[in-house]
Amino acid sequence: MDQGTRYDVLIIGAGVVGNAIARELSKYKLKIGVLEKELDVGMGTSSRNSGVIHSGIHYKPGTLRAKLNVLGNSMFERLCRELKVKMSYIGKLTVAQEDSEIKSLYELKEQGEANGVPGLQILKRDEMEKLQPGVGGILALYSPSTGIVCPYTFTIRLAESAFRNGVSFWLGKKVVAIEKRFDTFLVKTQDGETFTSRVLINSAGLYSDQICRLLGIEEYKIYPCRGEYLILDKRLGHHLKTLVYPAPHHGKAGLGIHLTKTVDGNILIGPSNEYVNSPEEYATTREIMEVLLKEGKELLPDLETSDVIRSFCGLRAKQTPPEVGGFRDFVIEHRKEIKGFINLLGIESPGLTSAPAIALTVKDLLEEVLTLEEREDFLSELPGFTGYFSELSYEEKMDLISKEKDYGQIVCRCEGITKKEVIDAIQNPLGVKTLSSLRYRARVMMGRCQGGFCLPRIVEILTKEFGFRPEDFLLHREGSYLFTGNVR
Amino acid sequence: MKREVVVIGGGPAGLAAAISAKRAGARDVLIVERDKRLGGILNQCIHDGFGLHRFKEALSGPEYAKRFIERLDAEGVEYMLDTMVTKLGRDKTLELSSAKGLKRIEAKAVVLAMGCRERTQGAIMLPGTRPSGIYTAGQAQNLINLQNIMVGKRAVVLGSGDIGLIMARRLLLEGCEVVGVYEILPYPSGLPRNIQQCLLDYGIPLHLSTTVVEVHGERRLTGVSVAKVDPNRRPLPNTTSFIPCDTLLLSVGLIPENELSREAGVEIEPMTGGPLVDDTLMTSLEGIFACGNVLQVHDLVDHVSEESELAGLFGARFSEGELRPLGEYTSIRPGPGIRYCLPQRVSRERDFFLSLRVKEPMRDKKIVLLDENRKRLIQKSFPRLHPAVMVRLKVMVEKIAKAKGLEVRVE
Structure with missing residues (x-):
């Protein structure tokens, strides 16, 4: 590696926040590096959430969460267009089930309006029914600016755009020590390398308190809080025209179990809400799965147990311990006593929505340390098309196959993913070679058969066309090998 | 075209x-x-x-x-x-x-x-982490038999479907330790001949009314927790044990x-x-x-x-x-003891094969085809009936020519 180079900015953590910052800062003449402990970007909370672009009704006026949510929401459409990421403002109904909840709807509306959320309306039964046939409840708050996006595609494309604009991504680099020597940060990684930079940005998510401690900042503690989900077959996707959330209950840490439609047409049931002991605790549990299925069946009577295609969970980086609960505002600060250390902490929901706005805030803080000069050659657009080949028209497909025959070969039958898309994914600009990287980039192994059909085909492509040996296949993390060798 | x-x-x-x-x-x-x-x-x-x-x-x-x-x-x-x-x-x-x-x-x-x-890990809602080392039996069969790729060294097989039984033996023959086959039902799902030829002949244990309740490992699979289940297939408390393994094959x-x-x-x-x-x-x-x-x-x-x-x-x-x-047709519905039967509709114009599966293993029973008046049109005795073994009966059109509704049942 280029050990000699000193970065202007080093970012720890390639989640959606770190990548949004990297991309925003790549508009300026800066030497930027991103350190990520996992083998791919967005492997933590960024890929394990509902994928909702929140409107901003839920947060107290004047807080960073309120301000950055509303600003971030308004930036999404353009950003997704540039990054070729599917998104949709499908709106949301926050539904009161009984009279006692009606007041909270009006309070939410007032709060949302104070935050600058556009288009909020209180809807009666018949109007609710028009937006979402069959919806329960007696009254609802409608927020048209609520949207959905694929959170991992968005996170990956932010990184790819940053990379295209010169940002270096260092994957598999876990930070174990940080030292500040004069005006330079020396950042040591587990494999014994040292990276140097003038500015250090902590966007380590669930590990952000640990990064703080490496610099002697002891005042923060992150309490991981698990949200489990079930993913349902696309068969049911058409049921959901808009998002439907329960009215808020006092003192609860999440937004309540609800159904969320994904941009790809699946439905998520979740998230649950339990504090866990470690930021590595990604196991799903029988108890929660049963609760989710039961609640899901109440919300969606058509749901069969056989519609569940997968379960997963994510962890919220909460600053409040279980006995306190609730929320605390985002921490986004330039630590003046450690000049050049920009600290982001407790970016739980609405972190995904706020990410583009957080990046702008960080840019402003950076100007306290560095002089920023805009580049003229910034590339805002990523190449390619938005979505998947299978979503194109017959004519567009014909045209692409005539140029590139691998578009005609379907590798994943559930999602209709082509060989060309798999090959593009394995040749991703960040150089990630895990199977989960293919899953997140090409959507293979994501459908109802979960790779039953396409995994062997993908293994064949990687073996024959990319020279993979059996030992080279990793699922997601270091040590997650798939195969033990040849049979004979 | x-x-x-x-x-x-x-x-x-x-x-x-x-x-x-x-x-x-x-x-x-x-x-x-x-x-x-x-x-x-x-x-x-x-x-x-x-x-x-x-x-x-x-x-x-x-x-x-x-x-x-x-x-x-x-x-x-x-x-x-x-x-x-x-x-x-x-x-x-x-x-x-x-x-x-x-x-x-x-x-x-x-x-x-x-x-x-x-069916996959997700479809059976298997709790736990998401490590590598979990395959459906058919995936493993493809990798081993067609691509010369070995999937692991110590395996647990969940489910006793035929491909799982075949693959338990296959893994063993290729030098992988096979800890056992775990089946949530009180009887195996695969054919009796496969139980004999793939498990018993090779000394691979079959654990009935037992299932995997959690998978462990953040990178590669490190083991599974198994537990006995009650008649409603719910895990029984205090029966859970941990089995170290690097591979879990699903045949569910x-x-x-x-x-x-x-x-x-x-x-x-x-x-x-x-x-x-x-x-x-x-x-x-x-x-x-x-x-x-x-x-x-x-x-x-x-x-x-x-x-x-x-x-x-x-x-x-x-x-x-x-x-x-079909214009007018006669329906055939599954009666007591029958999980399903097929075809569901018949013309009464031609002979056909009636395929069916029973709900649970039984001995010395008859499969009977009744008309709407409970009149026996066809019956056949079976020393053994098993859900894993499909029954196919030839039905001659003259037997059902007058029936307005048909039911097949076990007696």
Whole structure:
């Protein structure tokens, strides 16, 4: 590696926040590096959430969460267009089930309006029914600016755009020590390398308190809080025209179990809400799965147990311990006593929505340390098309196959993913070679058969066309090998 | 492009259907196969036991397929490889995708022969982490038998479906330690002969009423927790134990692959997961027939071939205008002791095969076909009945000629 180079900015953590910052800062003449402990970007909370672009009704006026949510929401459409990421403002109904909840709807509306959320309306039964046939409840708050996006595609494309604009991504680099020597940060990684930079940005998510401690900042503690989900077959996707959330209950840490439609047409049931002991605790549990299925069946009577295609969970980086609960505002600060250390902490929901706005805030803080000069050659657009080949028209497909025959070969039958898309994914600009990287980039192994059909085909492509040996296949993390060798 | 009969899928069902359609006189018959060779799942089934009924020989999967492929070539049936049907319309138009481009085909008759897929970790809602080392039995079979890739060193098999049993033995033969096969039901799901030849003969333990309740490991699988279950399949507290292993094979059921059929509007029967059919194996859509594992999951390929030949024959007759869809029909419904039966509707104009599975293992019972007045039309004694073993009864039309409603039950 280029050990000699000193970065202007080093970012720890390639989640959606770190990548949004990297991309925003790549508009300026800066030497930027991103350190990520996992083998791919967005492997933590960024890929394990509902994928909702929140409107901003839920947060107290004047807080960073309120301000950055509303600003971030308004930036999404353009950003997704540039990054070729599917998104949709499908709106949301926050539904009161009984009279006692009606007041909270009006309070939410007032709060949302104070935050600058556009288009909020209180809807009666018949109007609710028009937006979402069959919806329960007696009254609802409608927020048209609520949207959905694929959170991992968005996170990956932010990184790819940053990379295209010169940002270096260092994957598999876990930070174990940080030292500040004069005006330079020396950042040591587990494999014994040292990276140097003038500015250090902590966007380590669930590990952000640990990064703080490496610099002697002891005042923060992150309490991981698990949200489990079930993913349902696309068969049911058409049921959901808009998002439907329960009215808020006092003192609860999440937004309540609800159904969320994904941009790809699946439905998520979740998230649950339990504090866990470690930021590595990604196991799903029988108890929660049963609760989710039961609640899901109440919300969606058509749901069969056989519609569940997968379960997963994510962890919220909460600053409040279980006995306190609730929320605390985002921490986004330039630590003046450690000049050049920009600290982001407790970016739980609405972190995904706020990410583009957080990046702008960080840019402003950076100007306290560095002089920023805009580049003229910034590339805002990523190449390619938005979505998947299978979503194109017959004519567009014909045209692409005539140029590139691998578009005609379907590798994943559930999602209709082509060989060309798999090959593009394995040749991703960040150089990630895990199977989960293919899953997140090409959507293979994501459908109802979960790779039953396409995994062997993908293994064949990687073996024959990319020279993979059996030992080279990793699922997601270091040590997650798939195969033990040849049979004979 | 136009074809008389288009068969979707070139596995055992598709091959038999296409040959039969051609022999029945259909002018042009086309198989569309998404893999690079014909034969489907048979290609990875290198064990023997195929064809015992049909050829009175124990063939391997590829050998069984070869006999059909040779006949297919001799009959001059056209086929496309590496080609996926991406859309099927109720008007029997198909959209195809291959490296050569997209194609639209109009068919006079369509035979659905897409087979089935395996249930996954997600589908059975297996709790725990998401490490590497968890495979469906069929995935492992493909990797080991077709790609020379070994999946692990110490394996647990969850579920006692036939592929799981076959793969337990296969792993053992390739030097992998097989800790045991765990089945949530109080009886095995696979064929008795596979229990004997794959487990008992090799000393692999079979644990009934036991299941995996959690998987462990953040990177590679490090082990599974297993527990006994009560009669409602709920894990019993204080019976959980940890088994270290690096591989978990899942053999927890097969699901007919009916996405194309569903999109076309074919009515699906919840109990089989396959199309609702009449005694010509025509689905609820005129001119669209179904056979093999896309219709119902079979345990013997010999039965798949037999069933598919009928679908091919009737497909050909429909394409020639010699077969009308059912006007009036008689329903057959599953009665006590029967999980499902098929066809669900019959014309009372022709003989047919009644396929069925019982709900649980039983000894010395009769399968009885009753009419609407509880009159016994057919009965057959069985020393043993088992859900893993499909029962196929030939029903002669004269036996049911007057019936207005039919029920099949165990007595």
